[in-house]
Amino acid sequence: MRASDFAEPVAVAVVIIIAVSLWQGMKRGAPGSAKHLLLFLWETFCTIASLALAVRFATAFSPVVESRLMDADLRPPAGEMDNWSVAWHTFITGVRDFSLLRFGLLFLIGYLVIRLLLRLLAAAALTLAAGAGSMAGASRMRAYAAAPGGALSRAAGAALGFVHGGGRALVLMAALFVYVSLLPNAPLAARIDSSPLYRAASERLLEPVAGGVMAEQGPVLSRAVEAEFRRILQRRYEIIDRDVPDDIREAALRITAGAKDDEAKARALYDWIGTRIAYDWDKADAYTERGEWREQTPEDTFRTRRGVCIDIARLYAVMARSAGLEARVVTGLGADGRGGFGPHAWNEVRTGEQWIPLDATWAASGDWFNPPEFDRTHVRDT
Missing domain, CATH: 3.10.620.30 (C8orf32 fold)
Incomplete structure (x- = not known):
């Protein structure tokens, strides 16, 4: 990669992320850096698991919600409606009639609930682990974790911080990959896609993992979301214009x-x-x-x-x-x-x-x- 390539925003962001992580690693030392790296890996696992389970949740319950709403009386009340009433009836009938909106809402609910449950599980596990050790041992562990130590500990902490920064940079690349794939005409999408560092990461890491699904289905999904959003606006007109x-x-x-x-x-x-x-x-x-x-x-x-x-x-x-x-x-x-x-x-x-x-x-x-x-x-x- 040429030196001039580092002037573009994606490369600058990656350099800043790695530099900050390296500095944090040196400051925390080996124990603190190891703890933060493990927390990062756990959060990454929780995010991936929550996304996967939320997709299953939304897929399973979307037909159930549709059926329940079909049976419900969702006719708007007679007479003039205020803005909140219009928004509510537009939303609830949209959830009933528009599959992407319904799936997206259930996916968001499922993701938030699953993430909360995983956080509670992790907190309970840490509490049990802390209670299993003696108070003196816990105090020694806290003191050890708080002390950066000497040059060797700082060097080890810097190495762990560098690994942590690489993981953070990869998460950034994945987020940009999804953004560019789903919204190719969105602001900054063309600028991101032209980045040599982004292109290298997407072609060598992200596209093989995604199996071409994002590149092929991303624009289709983007158009489908845009079209459904317009239909939701049409539903709003139908409710407003009913009288x-x-x-x-x-x-x-x-x-x-x-x-x-x-x-x-x-x-x-x-x-x-x-x-x-x-x-x-x-x-x-x-x-x-x-x-x-x-x-x-x-x-x-x-x-x-x-x-x-x-x-x-x-x-x-x-x-x-x-x-x-x-x-x-x-x-x-x-x-x-x-x-x-x-x-x-x-x-x-x-x-x-x-x-x-x-x-x-x-x-x-x-x-x-x-x-x-x-x-x-x-x-x-x-």
Whole structure:
């Protein structure tokens, strides 16, 4: 490795970790360093064991929790809900319906409980070990552990500290490996991946241990988590938008009054929204250029006659439900007209035994009510 490579952050962090551990080892001497190294190894074992057992716990109990929540009455209360109530119903129905959220929650609970039990087990074992020796022997041991000793003890302590620092550095590399594998587009991920020291550690140690699973499944899992998070946000919209204002309900019933079936009702609402709600380019530009987002309700969109895709999709879903239709908001990617795709939202409505897609936001550019090649321009989150 070239000397210039040590200027990059990963190498600097590793050097600092090893240097601090080396200094701590010299200061503690052989007894203190040995004790801290054993504690580090025990903590590492506890972490690995807790992770493995937590995966088994979450896998076993996820179907049980899903079944119990399916049987429970989780309908939101009538009337206006405060932010806490909205958050609670979004969370609890998300745990019921979204497998990744449910697995993640059970995994976290299992990990914390198992770690606590292992800590209690270790504390009990130390208490028994301390009680087995005489008070005089325990006093001598404490005094021995507290005294760094001479040059030989310091040298041995430094060697143990170096080993301890190497273990800490390996844990750091493993954490960075997981971070880069799961979140390749996250901040600093590219910088970390370009580090020669990180590349050497991941290629020679971490990737062989992981068996290529992180490299192959990491991006897939990352996209799945992102997609599920968006669906949870959609669930929040469904809960917030469940109470329809009278003016919107009356308009929806008036628009669909002459429709002969559900598809005709869905079409009538598509035509009405597509010709009366203008796209809010100012709001879109504020978000894409300055990161400013203005939340608005379907009532805001109905009143101002302006909104971006998610606003228009939420208004359509509310009006469709008011007319007796089963409708949902869909998020994903929409074609941008330049050969690429960008974040987008549209709707699906149930007619008979099928769900048909429609995009009232794009109504001004053509007929986007269940066209034959809708999926070529709309990629839903999966």
